[in-house]
Amino acid sequence: MSSAKETPRQKMIGMMYLVLTALLALNVSKDILDAFIVVNKGLENSNQNFTDHNDNLYSQFELAKIIDPVKVTPSWKLAQEVKKHSAELTDYIDKLQKKLIAQTDGLTSNVADTTQMQNIKSKDSYDTPTNILIGDSEDGSAGASRELKNKLINYKTQLSNCILPEDRKNVKIDLNTKDPVQSENNENWEMYNFYHRPLVASLTILSKIKSDIKNAESITVDYLLKQIDAEVMKFDTIAAKVIPQSNYVLLGEEYKSDIFIAAFSKTKKPEVMVGNYNETTKTFEGTPNSIDVQNGLGKYIAPTTREGIVSYSGTIKLRSPKGKEMLFPFKSEYIVAKPSLTVSADNMNVLYRGLENNISVSVPGIPTERLKVSATNVTLISKGNGKYIVKPNVDGKANINVFAIMENGEERNMGTMSFRIKRVPKPVAKIGKITSTGIMTKGEFSSLMGIISYYDNFDFAATCKVVSYDMNYTANGAGATEHVEGNVISEKAKYIVNRLRKNEKVYFENIKALGPDGLVVDLGSLSIKLN
Secondary structure, rough: OOOOOOOHHHHHHHHHHHHHHOOOOOOOOHHHHHHHHHHHHHHHHHHHHHHHHHHHHHHHHHHHHHHHHHHHHHHHHHHHHHHHHHHHHHHHHHHHHHHHHHHHOOOOOHHHHOOOOOOOOOOOOOOOHHHOOOOOOOOOOOHHHHHHHHHHHHHHHHOOOOOOOOHHOOOOOOOOOOOOOOOOOOOOOOHHHHOOHHHHHHHHHHHHHHHHHHHHHHHHHHHHHHHOOOOOOOOEEEEEEEEEEOOOOOOOOOOOOEEEEEEEEOOOOOOEEEEOEEOOOOOOOOOOOOOEEEEOOEEOOOOOOOOEEEEEEEEEEEEEEOOOEEEEEEEEEEEEEEOOOOOOOOOEEEEEEEOEEEEEEOOEEEEEEEEEEOOOOEEEEEOOEEEEEEOOOOOOEEEEEEEEOOOOOEEEEEEEEEEEOOOOOOOOEEEOOOOOEEEEEEHHHHHEOOOOOOOOOOOOOOOEEEEEEEEEEEEEEEEEEEEEEEOOOOOHHHHHHHHOOOEEEEEEEEEEEEEEOEEEEEOOOOEEOOO
16 A cells, blocks of 8 residues: 555656756747647556556555445545545646647547647647736736646645644645746746747646646555554455345345455454443443354354344444454344234125224334334224224225335335225115014004114124115005105104004015115015004
C-alpha cells in the first residue's frame, strides 16, 4: 500500500515540460509546438497510471472496511471525500481544456471533446487562450486561471484536513500555486503560466496540473490507508463461510444468505462473549458467557426453552499486532418453533356471509403480537392472541393476508389463505310443531304466536326471521288469501280459522325469511288440516 512513484519515463516527461516552458520565452517554433504534443501525450499516459493506482488504493480501502468496518469506516469516509473533490477538480480542468480547443479552433463542444492535440489547427494561437485564462485583467484575476488557482488552493486545504496535524510536515502535497520567485516581469502564478501562451502550451500546463492533482490524491489516500494498516489484523488462514439472513424460511419465500471468504489466525485465538451487549454503553447487561473457539469460529450452543424469536448479542475481542485490544460487537436472532402438524380437508375453507366466523391465525415461531393480519371482502376484528372474527358481506372469495414484523421492523410476508364466501343455508319454516304438513285443533291454532324459521343441522348459532307470508283457505266454497307482514298469527287469521269446518285445510305460502346475511329467501309452504 505504497504511493505511486515516478518512473524514469515520468521524470523525463517532467524535465521536458520544464525545458519547453523555459523555451516559450525565446521562440515558438514548430518543433517546440510538436514537442508539447509529445509531452502532453506522456502526461495523459501518466494520469491514466495515476488513476489506475488510485483505483487500486480505493479497492484496498473497500476490502479493509469489510474486514473491520468499525475501525476503517472513518478513514474510508475521508478517502471518499478526497475521491469526490479530486474528480470534481479534474472534471473542471477537462472542461476548461475542451473550451480552449473549441473557441480557439472554432469548433462545437462535441467536436472539441474528441479532438486530439495533434489535430488542432491553431496550435500556436495565444489570443483566445489568453482571453479565456487571463481575461482583460493585468494579473489574471478576470480569467479562468484565477478561478483555477482558487480551486487548487481549496483542494489542497481539503486534502491537508485529512492528515493529522503532526504528520502534515512529512506528507508533502505538491500543488504549487505560489507566485514564481524568479520572474523578469514580476509575474504572479496566473500570468506566469497562462499569459501569452500558445494553445498547445496552455493545454499541456493544464494536463500537468491534473497530474499533480492525481499525485496529491494518491499521496493522501495512501496516507489514510496506512493509518489503519498498522492495526489491521494479520491472518494466516482463509475459509468460505455462509451466513443466512434467516434460519426459518416459509414455502414461497426467498432464502437469502451472504457467501464470503473469512480469514482467521490459528495462533491468535479471539475471545468471544455472548450475552446482552449494549452497544451504546459498550457494556454487557448481566454476566456474559465465554464460548469455545475453533479455527477462528465461536461455537455458540443455546438450549431452546420457549417459542418465538430469540435475539442474542456479544463481542469478539482480538489483539492487534501492536497489542491493542480490538472489540467487534455483533448481534443476531433465530426462530424457535414447536413441531407442528396441520391437517385440512379439501374444499372446507369456507366463510359464511353475514355471520361472525371465528378464525385463528398463527405462524410457528412467530409470536402472535408480531403478526399483522389483513383481509379482503370481509370485516376483520381481532379478539387477541391470534383469534379473529371474520364477517363477510359480499359473495365471492376472501383472502387473509399475514405478515410477520421482525425485530428490525421489516415486514416479512408469511403467506395468504383464501376462503370461499358462502351464503348461509336455507332455513326451515315451522308453525307449532309442523314443518311441512300436519293436523292441528282450532284451540291449538288459537294459541299460536306466529310462524318461526330456524337453521337445521347448521353449526353456527345463526338466527333468521319470517318477514311475510300468505294464508290461503277456502270460505263459502271459494278460495281466499290473507297476506301478513311479519311472522305473527293475527287475530283476524285466528278468527278465520275458528270459523272453518273440521278437516278443512289452511295453507301458509310464500313464506319469506330474512337471514343474517341480509338476504330474503322463500321458505316454501306449510299446510294444516283442522281437527
